[in-house]
Amino acid sequence: QVQLVESGGGVVQPGRSLRLSCAASGFIFSRYTMHWVRQAPGKGLEWVAVTSYDGRKKYYADSVKGRFTISRDNYKNTLYLQMNSLRPEDAAVYYCARDDTDIGNDYWGQGTLVTVSS
């Protein structure tokens, strides 16, 4: 069965960096576009970034452009989100989600919590 397991969240000071990982299993990872979506406490969903199946195309929300980098390792079946220059408003649960073409985000991980605080 499809599984997405995020890790790497934690408490970090403003201005510091953090790298999130999403381990995928149960499907051919290298064939799918993958997303990061976040949700601040008590707030709605916010799309963060997307990478094409081969990692060659990457797009970002304006709120994270220039600070966050999405990447993937198709040999390790893992998706990453490198987050630099973190701000208090980046605090959220970060989800990775699979994108089935023209269908949407059909599988989501359980999320990993990022807290940005001094």
Add this chain to the structure above:
Amino acid sequence: SYELTQPPSVSVPPGQTASITCSGDNLGNKYVCWYQQKPGQSPVLVMYQGSKRPSGIPERFSGSNSGNAATLTISGTQAMDEADYYCQAWDTITAVFGGGTTLTVL
């Protein structure tokens, strides 16, 4: 930037029909997805391409999309349908979520 607007809350008696709207400029020409999220859980895809149900989603969920609005309809609403619902669409190369609608079944 592209925006999707949803009502913050919708209430419906059990067994009745709930309709949740999502509005956006020329939304009818975009693929729209709907996600259900219950407290403490990850989102679940309940509708894609505006009106198609993924496998495992009950038939009481239906959708439409035309003009500047998409609608998620839940017929015979049950207590288990109480959740937050989010619409999503693509604006060229970036995805956008609506602000979410809390569905209360009472």
